[in-house]
Amino acid sequence: MKRVTVADQDIQETAAALDLAIETAFDAVEEARSFAEACRIAEALLFASAEPLSTEAIASRLPGSAPATAVLRTLEKEYAARGVNLVRLAGKWAFRTAEDLGYLLSREAVEPRKLSRAALETLSIIAYHQPVTRTEIEDIRGVSTSRGTLDVLIEAGWVRLRGRRKAPGRPVTYGTTEAFLVHFGLNRIDDLPGLDELKGSGFLDGRLPPGFGVPTPSDDPHLREDEDPLGEDIFAELAEEAANRVEEPLRDEERK
Known part of the structure; x- marks a missing residue:
């Protein structure tokens, strides 16, 4: 019977450790x-x-x-x-x-469609105040907002119909889309500039009225407690509105 010495054990342990290290x-x-x-x-x-x-x-x-x-x-x-x-x-x-x-890749080009000031204001209000109704947009802007302005933003893919406000008339609520974030280079909606950033960039006057603030935006896709789902009747409603907008110029012509 072969006798295993301490030295042999050390060699075996060293070999095993080496194999493990190699593995x-x-x-x-x-x-x-x-x-x-x-x-x-x-x-x-x-x-x-x-x-x-x-x-x-x-x-x-x-x-x-x-x-x-x-x-x-x-x-x-x-x-x-x-x-x-x-x-x-x-x-x-x-x-x-x-x-x-x-700047190296920019070039002068004719823009096929440039957003009007009204559309830009409306888009900004929707981004910061969503979910928001057309009436609420008008209250914030201080002037009326045409359905056509909202249509431009929807066609651009930056604004979507969210739901209906649980209020008389059940007005439609609007919010921004993923395409809005991508187009404006945002990862999340709360990457939009806050009050200090807007003042620092010159978009807001430094002498603002007391209590003035910029809301913290949120584009949570889930409906809020004061919102109902749109429902299938929204398509008929939008079609009727579109027909009315087409017929309106004809009525004006008939008055001449």
């Missing part, structure tokens, strides 16, 4: 390769996509159990100092030209 090193290398491949795949998906992608959409295309969030954060860091940045828009991910290089 761990190989696992680490393989994990690093897998992570690098996941980064390449995510990069390709984002580059090829015409629209921002959610973390879940990217995760579904990654191999194995690659951590999508870690992959995206790695790419975000890698692209931070480049001419193209990986940014978050409306909670999704997309490549965009670095802000400080935007």
Whole structure:
């Protein structure tokens, strides 16, 4: 019977430890390769996509159990100092030209449709005060707001019909869309500038009346307690309004 000495035990333990270290090193290398491949795949998906992608959409295309969030954060860091940045828009991910290089890609062009001042004011009110009705928009603006102004914003994809206010007449409530966030480069609606930022940029006069404030915006998609679902009758109502707007100019012509 062979006698095992203390030295032999030390050698065996050292060999076992070495085997474990080698195995761990190989696992680490393989994990690093897998992570690098996941980064390449995510990069390709984002580059090829015409629209921002959610973390879940990217995760579904990654191999194995690659951590999508870690992959995206790695790419975000890698692209931070480049001419193209990986940014978050409306909670999704997309490549965009670095802000400080935007001027290089700008060119003069005729805009097919420019928003009127009334439309811009209406859009701002909806963004900050949503959910808001047409009457509430008019109360804030101090002037009437045509249905056509709201239609322009809806056609642009920046405003949507949310529901109906639980009030006499059951007026429609309006809110902003994901496309609004993407177009204006916002990740969340609360990224909109607050009172201090608006004053600092010159959009608001520094001498504001006492008690003046800018509401904290919220675009929670769920209906609030004072809102009801739209219902199928909304389509008939909108069609009737559209018909009335078309007929109105004809009536004016008939009066001449």
